[in-house]
Amino acid sequence: MRPSPILTVKGLTKTFGRGCPQCLTVTGPERETNVCCNCGSIVACAGVSVEVYPGEIVGIVGESGSGKSTIVRILHFDMEPDAGEMYFNLRGTTPKANEKEKDIGPATTNQMPLMEGKNLFGLSSYQKRQIRNGYMGIVYQHPHLGLRMDVSSGGNVAEKLVMANWRSIAQIRQRASSLLKKMEVPSERMDEPPKNFSGGMQQRVQIAKALSNQPLILLLDEVTSGLDVSVQARVLDLIRNLQQELHLAMLVISHDLGVIRLLSQRTMVMKFGRVVEAGLTDQVLEDPQHPYTQMLVSSQL
Amino acid sequence: MRLKEKRTDEPFRQLNGSSLLKGYQFAFIDEGAKQEIRRKILKAVSIPGYQVPFGSRELPIARGWGTGGIQITLSLIGHEDILKVIDQGCDESVNAINIKRFIIAVTGVPTTQDTIEATIIQTRHRIPEEPMKEGQILVLQVPLPEALRVVEPSEMETRRMHAEADYSKMWVYLYEDIVRFGEISIGARYPVVVNDRHIMDPSPIPRWDIPKLDRAEALFLFCAGREKRIYAVPPHTSVKPLEFEDFKFRVEDFKGAVCSRCGRVNTFLDEILHEETGEKVYLCSDSSYCEKGLLEQRRPNPQDPEQDRRDIHATFPHSNG
Numbered sequence: 001m002r003p004s005p006i007l008t009v010k011g012l013t014k015t016f017g018r019g020c021p022q023c024l025t026v027t028g029p030e031r032e033t034n035v036c037c038n039c040g041s042i043v044a045c046a047g048v049s050v051e052v053y054p055g056e057i058v059g060i061v062g063e064s065g066s067g068k069s070t071i072v073r074i075l076h077f078d079m080e081p082d083a084g085e086m087y088f089n090l091r092g093t094t095p096k097a098n099e100k101e102k103d104i105g106p107a108t109t110n111q112m113p114l115m116e117g118k119n120l121f122g123l124s125s126y127q128k129r130q131i132r133n134g135y136m137g138i139v140y141q142h143p144h145l146g147l148r149m150d151v152s153s154g155g156n157v158a159e160k161l162v163m164a165n166w167r168s169i170a171q172i173r174q175r176a177s178s179l180l181k182k183m184e185v186p187s188e189r190m191d192e193p194p195k196n197f198s199g200g201m202q203q204r205v206q207i208a209k210a211l212s213n214q215p216l217i218l219l220l221d222e223v224t225s226g227l228d229v230s231v232q233a234r235v236l237d238l239i240r241n242l243q244q245e246l247h248l249a250m251l252v253i254s255h256d257l258g259v260i261r262l263l264s265q266r267t268m269v270m271k272f273g274r275v276v277e278a279g280l281t282d283q284v285l286e287d288p289q290h291p292y293t294q295m296l297v298s299s300q301l
Numbered sequence: 302m303r304l305k306e307k308r309t310d311e312p313f314r315q316l317n318g319s320s321l322l323k324g325y326q327f328a329f330i331d332e333g334a335k336q337e338i339r340r341k342i343l344k345a346v347s348i349p350g351y352q353v354p355f356g357s358r359e360l361p362i363a364r365g366w367g368t369g370g371i372q373i374t375l376s377l378i379g380h381e382d383i384l385k386v387i388d389q390g391c392d393e394s395v396n397a398i399n400i401k402r403f404i405i406a407v408t409g410v411p412t413t414q415d416t417i418e419a420t421i422i423q424t425r426h427r428i429p430e431e432p433m434k435e436g437q438i439l440v441l442q443v444p445l446p447e448a449l450r451v452v453e454p455s456e457m458e459t460r461r462m463h464a465e466a467d468y469s470k471m472w473v474y475l476y477e478d479i480v481r482f483g484e485i486s487i488g489a490r491y492p493v494v495v496n497d498r499h500i501m502d503p504s505p506i507p508r509w510d511i512p513k514l515d516r517a518e519a520l521f522l523f524c525a526g527r528e529k530r531i532y533a534v535p536p537h538t539s540v541k542p543l544e545f546e547d548f549k550f551r552v553e554d555f556k557g558a559v560c561s562r563c564g565r566v567n568t569f570l571d572e573i574l575h576e577e578t579g580e581k582v583y584l585c586s587d588s589s590y591c592e593k594g595l596l597e598q599r600r601p602n603p604q605d606p607e608q609d610r611r612d613i614h615a616t617f618p619h620s621n622g
Contacts, residue, residue, distance in 0.1 A: 126465045148473075152480060155473045162472035168546040169479055191480050 004089050005051035006249050007075075007217050012048040012084035014070050017041025019082070027272060029292060034065070034272040044070040045273040048084075052217060055247040059264030059281060061254060061296070067273040068253045069141075072221045075251070076138045077120075077128040086120040088135065090216070133163045137210030141222035143202035146209065147194045153180060153205045154190035160212040179208040183238065200231035204238065211242070218242075218250045224259055236262055257300050261285055269293045322406045328375040329407040334358050335376035338531070342373065342522060345533035350495030351463070352446050352530040360526075367400055368526030370423045370442035374404060377438065378421060384412045385419035390427040390569070390586035397425075414589040426489070428510040430568050430590040433519035435536065441504045443525040446532065448492040448502035468500050471543065479548050491550070494541045495534055503540075509552045509569040514540040558583045563594030 015023055020039040027034050027043045034043045045067035052058050060068050074081045120131060140146040147156050157176035158166075166172050177187040183204040185197075194202045203223060210218055220239070224232040236259065242248060243263075252263050260267055261281060268278040269290065277290040288294045328335070334356070341355040360368050378384065384404060388397040392414045400423065401412055413419050416429040423440040433439060449459040452470040462468065471492060478485050489505040493514065503511060504523055514521060514534055521534040534540055542550035555570050561582040568590060570583040585591035 125461075129465050129467055151473055151477060154480065155477050158476045159469045159473045162476070163467075163469040167544075169476065170547050172476065 003053055006054045006089055007050070007052040007251075008085075008087040008089065009048070009050045009075065010085045012050075012071060012074060012086075013046045013082045014044045014067075014074060014079070014084075015041050015046075015082055016044055028274050029271045029276050032272070034067070043273045045074075045270075048270075048273075048275055050251070050268065052249050052251055054249055055243070056266065057243060057250045057252055057264040059252045059254065059260040059267040060270060061257060061260045061267060062270035063255060063296075066270040068255075068270055069221055072138070072219050072251070072253055076136060076219055077125075077132055081121060084121065087117070088120065088131070088216070090116075133160065133213060135213075135216045136219065137213065137215035137217070138219040139203070139206050139210050139221065139223050141225050143194060143199070143206050146206045147202065149195040150193055152191045153185065153194055153197075153208075156194065156205060156209050157212045160209060164213055175212065176208075179212055180205065183208040184234075198231075200227050200235060203227065203235055207235075207238065207242075211246075214246075216249060218248050220250055220252045222254055223252075225254070225256065232259075239263060257285065257296065269296065321409045325407055327408060328378055328404075329360070330358055330372065330375050338372055338376040341531045342377075342533065345522070345531045346520070346535045348499075349535055349538045350493075350499030350501040350532060352532045354529055355531050357526045357529040362400075362403070364527040365444065367396065367423075367425060367442045369524030369528075369531075370425070370440045370526075371400060371404070372526060373440045373522050373524045373531070374421055374423045375407070377440075378404070378408055378410060380408075380410065382410050382420045383418055384410050385414060385416065385422045385589075386412070386424070387422065387427060387429070387588075388425045390429075390571075391588045393588065414592070416587075416589060426505045426507075427569070427586060428506055428513045430585070430587040431593075432513070433517065435518045437519040439519055439521050441506070441521060441523045443502065443504040443523045443528070443530070445490070446502055446523065446525040446528050446530040448490075448500050463499060466498065471500060475543055475545070479545070485544075485548060485550070492543050494543065496538050497541075500543070501532060501534075501540075507553055507569055508542075508550070511540070511542050511550070512552070516540075555583070560585045560591060560594070563591045564598070565591070565594050 013024070017036070018039050019041050020036060022038045023036040023041050023043055024046050026037050028046070035041070036043065048067070048071060050058060060071065062068050073079045074084070075086065120128065123131070138146060154173060154176040157179055158172045161172050161175060177190055180190050181187050185201060185204055185208065194205050197205065223239070224235050227235060240263065243250060252260065254260050264281050266279065267281040267284045268275050269284065269292065270276065271292045277284055277288065277293045284293060285297055288297050326332070338355060341353045345351065345353045357364070357368065358372060360371060362368055362371065374384070384401065385392070386397045386401040386404070388394040391397060404410070405412060416422065416431040416433065419437065421438045421440060422429065423442070425442045428439065447456070447459055449462055449471055452474045453459050453462065462470070475485055478487070489507055490502055491508050491511055492500050493503050493511060495501045503514060516537050516539060517534070518536050520536055523532045524530070544550040553569065555566070558570050559566050560568060560570060562584055565585060568585045568587060571586045573582055573584060574580070575582050585594070
């Protein structure tokens with residue numbers, strides 16, 4: 001039996017600016033622009049559909065301004081789409097509190113009835129927050145977006161746990177230190193604010209924070225872009241280990257084909273807010289069909 | 302046991318009844334404004350702990366000196382009310398006296414120092430020690446109504462946080478406090494959760510008074526005149542201080558301290574240096590409760606209510622007729 005996708009996104013569209021009826025028809029890769037010539041609005045993404053299956057890593061690749069980050073922001077409810085639907089399907093996934101974590105209790109309250117078969121974009125902002133806290137993790141390109149730099153690293157991880165009604169300092173600290181240790185952040189430094197840390201270490205704290213609520217899906221937005229190559233390799237290694245260990249579903253956004261090749265099983269290529277090519281990563285990168293993908297692949301160093 | 306207004310409150314006696322300020326509306330504020338404030342109070346009572354914005358009126362007192370509390374008191378007070386005003390627990394501090402004089406001058410209502418007798422008590426930074434009863438109203442003056450302000454400077458953002466019950470920043474603030482100091486270091490203004498929903502600033506009352514808010518019989522009304530917010534804790538509403546399972550909320554510890562006046566050990570005490578000896582001594586912060594304690598000790602026969610009455614008259618001859 002074919003498993004059902006854990007995350008389904010249909011027809012995601014977001015325009016910045018006034019918008020007009022022609023916006024979608026006069027922009028796109030064929031027109032070589034994402035700026036509407038009629039009203040000057042910018043079409044960040046249009047008609048983007050994604051499905052993510054349990055334990056799968058899906059990559060989205062494209063140049064700057066192609067709408068990748070807008071998609072992540074929308075999926076994380078950081079901004080509202082103009083059109084589109086988003087569904088979570090929890091059937092067929094393993095229960096969240098796995099045996100190992102049971103002694104410190106489940107990380108979230110069950111929001112299952114809230115979102116069963118419902119378009120998540122239609123929920124109230126309170127419900128969206130519940131879902132985001134319960135089922136999503138996000139790692140931004142810039143650690144300062146995902147972390148509070150003046151709060152200790154442990155406090156950053158604790159922020160997600162208290163939202164899930166953890167009310168014991170001892171348990172919170174135990175969980176935070178084990179997560180940070182897993183991320184190779186020495187637990188002696190958990191009471192230090194991330195602003196004291198190097199970029200790579202900040203990124204690892206951010207991942208620890210994203211994982212603290214045992215998310216069903218992890219959104220990674222250009223996680224390695226600001227890091228130097230050796231640190232990049234370690235962070236990527238860490239993400240791969242996580243995927244194998246926790247069987248996490250992930251959506252990886254990157255402009256770096258190397259990152260996509262290393263992490264993702266399936267890949268979508270975006271240009272001017274549209275998906276121009278999608279398929280298995282190997283297929284897309286070894287035998288690109290769309291001229292833009294061909295150009296991307298050939299311009300790799 | 303009852304306390305009557307002390308004879309030393311001479312100005313009040315003169316102002317009571319006939320000597321109202323001429324040319325002013327009863328209770329100073331115009332009726333339209335009173336109606337608005339009452340509507341906002343109703344809304345605040347309906348959503349316990351939620352801050353309702355209101356049009357704070359100008360008063361002959363500067364904002365930040367209790368204008369919020371005064372507006373609530375003035376818009377609720379009627380001829381049948383008995384008023385008590387306290388400042389840090391004391392009936393006779395300058396602020397309490399001035400506010401009381403103003404309200405008497407514009408309403409002519411009788412005043413009292415007795416917590417049990419009063420129908421409306423306006424207070425700054427304390428809740429009386431004696432438990433208040435059904436039908437009584439405690440009006441608290443609030444300097445900073447937003448409990449989340451310590452973690453979030455933006456008003457827009459704190460409103461969103463309240464709307465979505467997104468209180469993680471406040472909890473992280475407490476977590477950080479514990480990590481840094483080994484305990485929660487908040488003194489007054491200890492944040493509470495009202496009705497399991499809103500985080501509320503209880504005004505700068507000491508932690509000692511926080512448990513008195515929980516499932517109380519009286520109505521608590523909070524008002525910040527400068528910040529233009531009204532909020533409320535209706536009777537029998539749950540009010541819980543923020544705490545962790547392993548780092549519980551606790552009240553101030555006065556172990557070993559005794560009120561040097563009435564000898565009580567179970568009240569919130571002020572620490573003062575003795576004028577002559579320079580020694581540390583303690584006094585009840587709630588002055589009228591301290592007074593009652595003294596009276597009780599002086600009674601030869603605690604069971605005799607007549608003696609009780611005679612006592613009071615001997616100590617405090619009637620002021621308000």
